[in-house]
Amino acid sequence: MQTLEIAGREFTSRLFMGTGKFSSNEIMKRAIEASGTQMVTVAMKRIELDDEQDDMLGHIMSPDICLLPNTSGVRDAEEAVFAAQMSREAFGTNWLKLEIHPDPRYLLPDSTETLKATEQLVKLGFNVLPYCQADPTLCKRLEEAGAAAVMPLGAPIGSNKGLRTRDFLQIIIEQSGVPVVVDAGIGAPSHAAEAMEMGASACLVNTAIAVAGDPVAMAVAFKQAVEAGRMAYEAGLGAVSDGMVAEASSPLTAFLLD
Amino acid sequence: MNVKVNGKEVSVQGTTLTDLIVQLALPQNGVAVAVDNKMIPRTQWSDYILREGLQIVVIKAACGG
């Protein structure tokens, strides 16, 4: 399999993992290890002064893993830039999953604010990976703004519905000059394999692993699905049908004499 | 002198941001601090003199996708 390069860093695993919704840090840690992932998202929260401090990061940190802090919770570009600066200070990394969703119900990304924030954050030296609508034009705009990759959604976040935006993802993959990471909506390993077969650079999976009956086993399933899909893409998929249109009685090319 | 940390009233014993972090037994790493919505890099904490009524936010890592 070809290695994936984003912002100068190489990844041999094309499965990115989110850390939300696990029943315990311990299970999360084991799932991360089992998945072989090298890119893990984290969020930020205000410290509760009276609570005992858990060591969530300690369960993730490893030299093989690139931490991808997100800006979850921000509602516009201004808040995103502030969150990004906090994240760089807290985690000591320029990597950033930019997500701006003012809508608390479906958590759908705000395209206008996302583009605006990307432009500003790139200037501030961040490796910006924006979570965005599966909008091919927007993705080109984000690329021009300097995004290190684009992360279009497959379906509403957490819905596990698979690649509902398939036709648009296909166009994004075809046009993009930066890696395309399919984010949100991937509910089963078959969905991840499908995205990879289409030529996606990577998949980001969270809910489908975290809420599985056995998250560790599901992490392995996703690892294998992403690898299988990528290998199939690189190997060149065979004919789906034989692509032949029925012969008509009067051939179209009869005029060609030589 | 009182400030608000993550929305909670705190009576400050020292004078600088570093003093406050120590007082609250917060970790030095894996956190970021903002005062009145402006991020203060940790290199400036020891010089940052606190004033009455400042709004201080301290964040750290959390689980998320």
Next chain:
Amino acid sequence: MFSDELLKISWEETTERINAKTDADVRRALSKERCSVDDFMALISPAAAPYLENMARLSRKYTEERFGKTMSMFIPLYITNSCTNSCVYCGFHISNPMPRTILTEEEIVKEYEAIKKLAPFENLLIVTGENPAKAGVPYLAKALDLAKPYFSNLKIEVMPLSAEEYAELTRHGMNGVICFQETYHRENYNIYHPRGMKSKFEWRVNGFDRMGQAGVHSIGMGVLIGLEKEWRTDITMMAYHLRYLQKHYWKTKYSVNFPRMRPSENGGFQPNCIMTDRELAQVTFAMRIFDHDVDISYSTREPAAIRDNMATLGVTTMSAESKTEPGGYCCYPQSLEQFAVSDDRTAVEVEAALRRVGREPVWKDWDASLEASSFSLNGKNFSPNI
């Protein structure tokens, strides 16, 4: 710049890959909605020859899906045959002791008026040789200005320019640029283009990047068939180039041409290879299956019968009643042509023939006055972003 990309693609290896394509490769390519350049190689390879009929059907299907049953019509006007280049195959070769003409402003207008009497042409292609000192950007700008009252869509086919110059001409109403790379074979390129500005391969091949940077709306590409014996390789390089440009300059519309050189054209240079009609059809179908949206243009170099038949099978743009000498429509109808046309029917005859095969000739499909810059609101849209 594309010249850097081209360095990564080996000519020899590409030729081998095309020749190694199998029946299975062709069938796989035919079954795909979206073909890669690798699939394109299969479709133009000898292995695809038995599938010509299938390819024709697919090509027609995709063309009708995107373009409907239309044919966009244009007419070229050569405003000068003055040229400082030495292209060995071209009638305007600098050493050719022929009379040189640079049409005056008055003559240019007469030509425009003569063209408008032929048919309701709205798409004009202004063509020159390469003589920047005597017929450079200011001359082109003037020709564009003069054309505005007569035509709604103006393209140029001239020497490669700088991004600033493309942007400048855009401000004078230019909507598209056609430029044939002629060949992507870097070493052999200079055999055909030994002297003059055109001998600079990189300047020419990167001209397309400069057009894209200048925000040119429409870019036309072409490989001159008859230079490289391995024309399949040359056309594959153009397919790579097309994909590269589409990715980088994604707001631009692209067109492709496969001009075929004929034996003893202009008496001098003999083509190194002859592409048969069947091969031309195969390449045309392959290009359509490879790219459903690209404009495929056939000029009057091609015979009437080929044009009429291919009009329903993938071709989307055609010229008609073209004269390839400066002043050919009115002022100097007898001067030397750049190349001989094969289809010498009138535009009215071509129109009737297209209607007979069920194609609607479209004379005007775009109007420059719809551009924001025409309202002089924000001409800055067209400054090159380099």
